[in-house]
Amino acid sequence: MFELAKIPFTEVARLAQSGKALVILPVGVVEEHGAHLPLGVDSFAAEVYSAATAPYLEEAGYEVVVAPTINYGVARAAIDFPGTLSLEPETLRSMVVEIGRSLSRHGLGRLVILNGHRDKEHMKALDDAKEILLTEKAQVLLVGFVHDDAVTAACYRDGVKQFYKSPRPDREGHGGESETSLALHAFPETVRQEVIPQLDPNFDYDVEAFRNETKDYWSISGGRGYFGWPQAATAETGKQLVTVRGRNIANVILREWGSPK
Numbered sequence: 248m249f250e251l252a253k254i255p256f257t258e259v260a261r262l263a264q265s266g267k268a269l270v271i272l273p274v275g276v277v278e279e280h281g282a283h284l285p286l287g288v289d290s291f292a293a294e295v296y297s298a299a300t301a302p303y304l305e306e307a308g309y310e311v312v313v314a315p316t317i318n319y320g321v322a323r324a325a326i327d328f329p330g331t332l333s334l335e336p337e338t339l340r341s342m343v344v345e346i347g348r349s350l351s352r353h354g355l356g357r358l359v360i361l362n363g364h365r366d367k368e369h370m371k372a373l374d375d376a377k378e379i380l381l382t383e384k385a386q387v388l389l390v391g392f393v394h395d396d397a398v399t400a401a402c403y404r405d406g407v408k409q410f411y412k413s414p415r416p417d418r419e420g421h422g423g424e425s426e427t428s429l430a431l432h433a434f435p436e437t438v439r440q441e442v443i444p445q446l447d448p449n450f451d452y453d454v455e456a457f458r459n460e461t462k463d464y465w466s467i468s469g470g471r472g473y474f475g476w477p478q479a480a481t482a483e484t485g486k487q488l489v490t491v492r493g494r495n496i497a498n499v500i501l502r503e504w505g506s507p508k
């Protein structure tokens with residue numbers, strides 16, 4: 248796996264020549280995730296899952312290049328929490344389109360956008376970017392959290408249920424068991440571990456308003472900013488999530504594109 252920002256142009260030229268290059272563009276956001284997790288969870292998650300996906304694609308014959316993460320996104324639901332930053336959807340769309348165009352110009356025509364942030368406007372902006380790029384002949388896929396729930400399920404939900412310890416897995420969400428587990432495993436230095444024992448379960452919230460984004464996170468979580476029970480999280484669960492989801496995401500990509508010729 249290559250990191251685009253850490254290699255010289257000559258290596259990019261070789262990768263383009265090989266015809267086997269596949270670029271992953273991780274997309275996240277700056278958004279609150281409760282008092283125990285950092286604002287960058289979704290960006291870090293997109294990077295962790297990109298790295299976990301790469302080996303399976305390499306096994307299939309691709310040369311994987313991970314582009315620098317887009318760390319900003321559309322985050323209107325949590326905008327009342329200090330530190331949450333939101334772009335306008337068209338800003339995000341333009342960034343993705345312009346990055347995709349630049350890659351194509353250099354012969355890197357296969358682009359996988361791996362999104363770590365679930366927000367309807369954010370995901371729509373990525374969808375729109377993908378559609379625009381597809382009219383310009385680039386091969387583009389959107390994985391991770393996407394509008395098409397079947398793809399989200401195939402990436403993030405397939406084969407992970409048995410790892411959860413929460414008594415109410417149906418109420419786990421933003422900042423809850425899953426994201427806390429991932430953070431404890433993959434970026435523990437950013438977790439305020441001393442805060443976690445003080446966090447009561449947040450199971451009794453308006454699930455429909457949360458899923459459909461009809462109310463903001465502050466009001467539906469009572470200012471807590473997390474949904475579910477962070478105390479159910481373990482680093483071991485996080486490790487298992489990364490392994491399974493990395494394979495899942497690679498399978499989604501390989502189902503669409505197969506191996507490089």
Ligand SMILES: [Zn+2]
Pocket residue numbers: 280288289363364365421422426
């Ligand atoms: Zn998140």
